[in-house]
Amino acid sequence: MKVRIHISLKPGVLDPQGRAVHHALESLGFGGVEDVRVGRLIELDVADETSDEALSQMCEKLLANTVIENYRIEKVAA
Amino acid sequence: MKVRIHISLKPGVLDPQGRAVHHALESLGFGGVEDVRVGRLIELDVADETSDEALSQMCEKLLANTVIENYRIEKVAA
Known part of the structure; x- marks a missing residue:
C-alpha cells in the first residue's frame, strides 16, 4: 500500500x-x-495490513515535528 | 489561488x-x-490569473531539479 504523508x-x-x-x-x-x-x-x-493508528504513530514519533508542523495522511490506490 | 507542487x-x-x-x-x-x-x-x-504555463515554468526553472526530480502541479479549490 502506498501512503503519502504531507507535512507542512x-x-x-x-x-x-x-x-x-x-x-x-x-x-x-x-x-x-x-x-x-x-x-x-x-x-x-x-x-x-498497516493500521491507520500505526501510520499516525509514525508521523507523531518521527516524521513530523508536531510542535510546528501539521501532517496529513493520504492513502494512494495501488 | 492555492497551488500545491509535489516534488519527488x-x-x-x-x-x-x-x-x-x-x-x-x-x-x-x-x-x-x-x-x-x-x-x-x-x-x-x-x-x-496565473497560467498553467507560468506554473510549469516556475517548476522547471527553480522549484524542481528536473534532472533527478519529477513534479506534479495540483490546484486546490479556494
Whole structure:
C-alpha cells in the first residue's frame, strides 16, 4: 500500500525557506506570487495490513515535528 | 489561488534521506515498511490569473531539479 504523508508548517510559523523561494521567484520575473510555504512529502510503501493508528504513530514519533508542523495522511490506490 | 507542487525523486535515483527515515522507522519498531522516499511539498498562493504555463515554468526553472526530480502541479479549490 502506498501512503503519502504531507507535512507542512503550521500557520504562523516562520518559513525562511519559503521566503527565499518567494524572493527567487520574483527575481526570475514571476509576478502574482503572494505566498510560498515549503513542506515535505514522504512516500511510504507499507504492508497492506498497516493500521491507520500505526501510520499516525509514525508521523507523531518521527516524521513530523508536531510542535510546528501539521501532517496529513493520504492513502494512494495501488 | 492555492497551488500545491509535489516534488519527488525520479525512480532509480538514490534517496539517502529516505533510507535514513526507513531505518529509523524500523528502529522504532514499525514493521512492514518496504520503502520510503522523501520529497518536497511547495504550497504557493498565486494570483488567480496565473497560467498553467507560468506554473510549469516556475517548476522547471527553480522549484524542481528536473534532472533527478519529477513534479506534479495540483490546484486546490479556494
